Amino acid sequence: MSQLTTLTTLASLRAELRQLRQQGQTIALVPTMGNLHAGHLRLVEEAKRHADKVIATIFVNPLQFGPDEDFASYPRTLADDQAQLASVGCDFLFAPSVDEVYPHGQQQLTKVCVPQVSEGLCSAKRPGHFDGVATVVTKLFNMVQPDIACFGQKDYQQLAVIRKLTEDLSFPIQIIGVPTCRSAEGLALSSRNAYLTEKERERAPKLYATLQAIALKLQEGKLNYHELTYQARAKLAELGFSPEYVEIRALDLSPALATTQEWVILAAARMGKARLIDNLIVKKHQA
Numbered sequence: 293m294s295q296l297t298t299l300t301t302l303a304s305l306r307a308e309l310r311q312l313r314q315q316g317q318t319i320a321l322v323p324t325m326g327n328l329h330a331g332h333l334r335l336v337e338e339a340k341r342h343a344d345k346v347i348a349t350i351f352v353n354p355l356q357f358g359p360d361e362d363f364a365s366y367p368r369t370l371a372d373d374q375a376q377l378a379s380v381g382c383d384f385l386f387a388p389s390v391d392e393v394y395p396h397g398q399q400q401l402t403k404v405c406v407p408q409v410s411e412g413l414c415s416a417k418r419p420g421h422f423d424g425v426a427t428v429v430t431k432l433f434n435m436v437q438p439d440i441a442c443f444g445q446k447d448y449q450q451l452a453v454i455r456k457l458t459e460d461l462s463f464p465i466q467i468i469g470v471p472t473c474r475s476a477e478g479l480a481l482s483s484r485n486a487y488l489t490e491k492e493r494e495r496a497p498k499l500y501a502t503l504q505a506i507a508l509k510l511q512e513g514k515l516n517y518h519e520l521t522y523q524a525r526a527k528l529a530e531l532g533f534s535p536e537y538v539e540i541r542a543l544d545l546s547p548a549l550a551t552t553q554e555w556v557i558l559a560a561a562r563m564g565k566a567r568l569i570d571n572l573i574v575k576k577h578q579a
């Protein structure tokens with residue numbers, strides 16, 4: 293196991309970063325909210341391929357949670373997270389307090405809002421969520437000033453928001469999207485899967501199976517997007533989910549057209565106490 297250094301203050305982070313930069317080391321950033329699983333570790337492993345040193349962050353960001361969401365109860369498992377990060381050779385963990393990140397509170401804070409890609413899909417039920425994500429990611433980019441940063445494709449809309457803010461705000465950071473890590477049954481790993489009961493956990497992989505069924509139909513040339521997503525929502529409801537949305541979009545999240553050659557199918561659905569999201573990219577079969 294390699295040595296993991298945990299830092300909790302911005303001053304200590306900056307002191308370390310100064311030294312790394314003086315030594316000419318390149319830096320990769322892996323932002324997380326903790327309660328780590330194999331999906332997060334895959335991000336660290338990918339990050340290691342692109343830079344000399346990897347800095348993971350754990351920060352449960354109050355700004356991206358709605359008033360009725362699980363900010364207070366979100367699982368905080370620092371000791372276990374540190375052991376997992378060390379096991380894959382992560383070099384630094386930055387795990388600041390809320391006061392360290394927002395020393396002047398959140399009310400009068402300068403916020404980052406990314407138009408268009410932040411709208412619809414997850415933000416329909418989580419208004420303001422992506423402003424909270426964009427604001428904290430911007431702060432983390434400024435705090436760490438990494439060369440590259442890794443994010444999961446599981447959070448497809450979030451990745452699109454981060455790509456756009458990086459471009460629009462001219463951050464000299466390469467954004468790397470990492471494929472979704474799944475259980476053997478196909479369920480996308482997610483910290484919030486811990487909210488599922490054993491029975492729900494058995495049924496949860498059907499979310500991905502539903503996306504795969506849509507993908508097959510698209511590849512067969514059935515391009516009635518409205519019909520496909522309507523049927524998928526009905527199927528999910530039948531399987532015990534409360535679907536929030538199922539949508540078929542172009543890869544940049546613009547509406548899918550009759551001429552679209554590559555799609556992303558995105559869904560969010562509740563099962564018991566958990567809100568699950570997933571997506572699948574599909575390419576048109578070339579004749």
Ligand SMILES: Nc1ncnc2c1ncn2[C@@H]1O[C@H](COP(=O)(O)OP(=O)(O)OP(=O)(O)O)[C@@H](O)[C@H]1O
Pocket residue numbers: 323324325326331332334335442443444445446447470471472473474480481482483484485
């Ligand atoms: N199964 C996964 N495969 C690949 N990357 C993932 C996976 N799950 C999360 N990530 C990525 O890890 C980073 C941190 O995500 P986060 O800490 O919110 O984990 P999470 O499991 O998605 O949690 P939550 O259940 O709260 O959404 C994000 O870039 C996210 O896309």
Ligand SMILES: CC(C)(CO)[C@@H](O)C(=O)[O-]
Pocket residue numbers: 323324325351353356425428429447450
């Ligand atoms: C990117 C992120 C760490 C910002 O808080 C969070 O939204 C997450 O864990 O996906």
Ligand code: BAL
Pocket residue numbers: 356447450
């Ligand atoms: N993984 C996305 C963070 C969130 O749901 O708040």
